[in-house]
Amino acid sequence: MSQDLGTPVTSAPPRAAVPTARTPKKKTKTGLSALAAKRIAVLSALVAGVAYGWGIGGNAAHYAYAAAVRSMAANWHNFLYGAYDPAGFMSVDKAPGALWLQALSVRVFGYETWALLLPGVIAGAVSVYVLFVLVRRWAGHAPAALAAVLLAATPITIAGTRVNLPDSTLILTLLVATYAFWRALEKASPRWLLLTAALVGLGFHIKLAMALAILPVLGIVYLVAAPASPGRRVLHLLGAGAVTAAVSSIWMLIVGLTPAGSRPYMDGSTSNSVWQMVWSYNLFDRTDAAKAGNSAELPVLPDGKVTPVDQGGDTGVFRLFNDLIGGQISWLLPLAVLLLVVGLVAAGRAPRTDKARAGWLLWGGWLVLFAGALSFSQSIHPYYTSILAPAIAAIAGAGLHLAWTDRRFTWALPVGLLATGAWAFVLMNRSSDYVPWLRPVVAIAAVAAAVLVLVRRTGKFAVVTGAVAGVALLAGPVAWAAPAFHPPTDPRTAMFQNFNPLAGPNPNALSTGIDLTKLMAGGPKPGAAGGQAMPLPPPIMFQMMPSDADPKLLAFLKANKRGERFDVATVGGTGASPYIRAGLSVMPMGGFVGTMPMPTADGLADAVHSGQLRYVLFGGFAYDSPTALARKDWVVRNCVRIPPPAYTANPWMGFTSALFDCKPGA
Template sequence: MTSQNPGPLVSAEPVSAPWSGSVAAPRHAVPSGEGAGAPGPGRAVRRAVFGAPGDPRWARPALWGVLALAAVLYGWALSGLANEYYAAAILSGTRSWKAFFFGALDAGSFITVDKPPFALWVMGLSARIFGFGTWSMLLPQVLAGVAAVAVVHSAVRRALPGTPGHAAGLLAALVMTLTPITVAINRDNNPDTVLVLLLVLAAWFCLEAVRTGRTRTLVLSAVLVGLAFTTKMLQAYLVLPAFASVYLAMAPGTVLRRLGRLLAAGAALVVSSAWWMVVVDLWPASSRPYIGGSTDNSVWDLVIGYNGLGRIFGGTRGAGGMPGGLPEGLPEGAQRGFPGGGGGFGGTSGAGRLFNDILAGQISWLLPFAVIALVAGLVLSGRGSSRGTRAALLLWGGWLAVHYVVFSFAGGTFHPYYTTAMAPAVAALTGLGGVLMWQAYRESHAWSWALPAGIAITGAWAFVVLRRTPDFVPWLAWAVAAATVAGVAGLVLARLGRRLRRRTAVVALVAGLVAGLAGPAAYALTPLGSPVNGTNPTAGPSGSRGFGGMGRPGGMRGGPGGAVDQKAIEYLRKNRGSATWLVAVGSAQSASSVILSTGLPVIAMGGFTGSDPAMTVDRLKQLVSAGQLRYVMPGGERGGPGGGGDSEVNAWVQASCTAVTPAEYGGAEGDASLYRCG
């Protein structure tokens, strides 16, 4: 076998390391025609379209194409109000700055949602400017998703010198764009989209801090992680082990200097993470909303309990965070979507969770290739590549490893869309490692097997995932198998043969790319043709989505509980009088739907699950006597879905208030019980 190079598909001209501050111009640079060097709008337009002088001519237009694809996938045919729980809070925030600041579910600020409010602020500001609606609420999510793709591209491109960096960045951006669960969540109003953008920005600045050693850049990275904490609490901190260890190991300066900068960044992290929490917990409880999801009306309990250790180790709230276990009437098979039924919404915890029937089609397509790319990339980047490449591989590899362990073994509530936080790492490792393996394939006989092996394993896994739902695009699995065989065989023949080696390698590389991306691309298209499942958004055929693919059994749009009849809502509006709240109901589902249909404040006595101890008898008496509340629609006993917080509250309502019969508002017998208390 000859080791002669079959010819570069990616320009291999000499360049200086990207961390040295200068890069030599590649062969295909932006033309220096009229206006290329002259100031003015023409130069700015050319730079925007073709990139900076020295960039390959294809690089910037290709990036624009990927970003346009992301915008279409994330924004096409958006409809509905996604997760009504968050939508109600966003609407309420447009009616009250107090509700906006606290992230209250209702404009009267009785109880907050069970997450910190940063993502709600982003969507809420848009809704305040443009008026509340589907597009004003979800457009910031679409833009955040597209921006995250662009940031990942930039971070990966800067990690490799010259044209290979542009190729790696483009591949990473394409993988990020086509990750199925990312497409699904970026069309939704859950906070994960904003979380991912903040974290990839933090990664960009962390890598820049490793390159330059500048304290302010590292501090800015820490502040972005802190803002991510104010978006989704402790999940934001999963990137910290990778960030801190890479900086400590590879940043310029002595170890003491690096430790000092890390301490400064740590202080910034604490301040940017804790400021809202401290303000809220110091605020007099009597003049702020109850902290939804907490057991003692404090953000600290929410951080450590429901949104912290409870997610990792599980809790006592029952399945899926629901008091008393599973809701009744779920379709056959839906019980596996809850912790009490053998796992979270993402299935039973364990090393294979991310490859199970529910999650495999959402995130796992390129996980094996990313691991191969990480290992091969670290070995290959030690053979003369810049330390920037190694730092990037270690950072994204650490990001992926920590998320894999936590997501695989978490024993509490686990939704498939949490895994969108893994997409940047999978994309970056695929881009960086893929290009490094391609370069090694061309230049090294010893490493010529790595890329074919990666394509073979990726194609085989894609075939397995696709065959789990044989009715979904039935021919696709076999097309992927054929593309995999063609890609692997072509790469092997290109190394062994003496003629047409470059052309064979090009065709094989394209076939391998098709084999790796056809499956996720097919899944990524499915959310565009179906209504958003706000509680558990997923992509792909319904049979692969677990609970998320079964629609909304039991009305699970905004938490457990029953809906309020439209005739009852009209009755309440006519008889509300001067009360602050239209009605008090058992849980967030009922409250959210009424808030969205009326725009009026509604109390969710038991929060999202119906089990929060937000409403007490004394508090209810106070609201009724002050004329702030006239009507109550209690749920069941605490421990059941829609419980409304406390059986004592229900008993007081039944004993002290007047029952409104369904006949008074034109309802049907068997409708939820309504009581007039004032």
């Protein structure tokens, strides 16, 4: 039998009446018709798409991913293996799933910034509507429409989706997987459950273990609420687990079975192993390496270790509310926690298969699991928290509707609104110079809404009450999302903003506590009056290079190329990416962070002696390791340093880089 998507599912309902000229459209208790709710969801998705895509042609894409996409779009061999450089020397240090979509877009539309960002923009906009469909199937039309609005207004979702990061693609994949899971849960359908498993496996190719993190939640909810015998439930989950394992392993098996000489070196591994890159470098080693904490120095790390810089602040239960992350995602987090408790209490002693309770368990599990992982992982980017946005929106949408329509929980509306308004005031007060007038507006709106929901929640006044509550809930997040539409003009600041996108009034602030605007203003200025350089930046900035390729260096390398495989070898992602994006063939020594043992000093010497390489450029943001130091030592002893004026007119470039000719006179 078909099912009315506008009513929360608690048992198998009768066939819904089809609206006709004689049959009025069914409305929820809020008076919102199914058609109106759908229009709100479509409008929210369109507005989100505009917000994500507005002016993206002028954005600066993530420097490393943009370089990899250019290399992957060059040929299908690079595409399959996720090559970071055009020659296929080194892979990216992640699974290439999201980059595959970007590379396909580039092959169709050309290597343009907007083409890089287009797949993520589409994924983000579609996610808003998919969430609407999901919540509608669980809680009804009005909660679903509200959830779509709340997701579209999440600050970090807007800031992060305007960069070519994998997160929006992962979120869409998991939302579609969750839709398939909900269909499986309704009738204990193994086919829908296997589709869920396959989609989660595809998500693994986008962001590795982060996609698999949803599996415990799905498994528990299915065991608790699926309408089948215990044996069948377990059997279904075992089959789904096998499918997820198989789909997740496809790319790793292809890489692992390819001879090492026929594919790129796996960045993120010390032994050219895709398994080590996936499980050690991208999961277990990150926790250990990051325990060193923030550092203004550049310590020598063991070969293959990741950068020990924590971009998310101190770990713990309050990390999501700290100065770095709070304004990105936590605006509605206290409200969502309160309403999650309300929803579970409302479900009460419902039958085991009650779908209303299953929905609270599903979205509550999503929220608690990912929030816990992000709170206690040693090193995270703030934009990782966008994975929380669908759960916060779903819980808040369903919970507000429940409290609005069920007199037992009316108290949750004023409590939630006052708590949300108070927390918004705290968040906005952290940047008191930014739209200072908004703080009292939100505070007054929260108090007014808290009163109105008690005395004017029905009839004509419902719209007014809802509008005032909307100001209390959304004014702060929308204001914090607005700066994302004005990307930084300084190239180095833009590089950091797109490497680590942030919503809010000061996206120039590094999460290490360094404000790039101030740092660049007081950084080194070779040739200052009296021949004295200005005070130098912290050592962490010594190896910084401009985020765009130096035009004089580009011309120098092109003019002096004599058929070598590589135009230049350089260190780390910031060193290699500008020149890969400019069309050069670059050997990215040490991979993204510069610590991988590829090439070794002997391997570098072989590349020079065999005519594959002539020039080596040191610079860029990279850490040293024993192999990296050995490479530097070989270059310094065997190559000739070129005076900076010969290859750059940029004082900053000349100050932070060193170009060597390893075959002078050739």
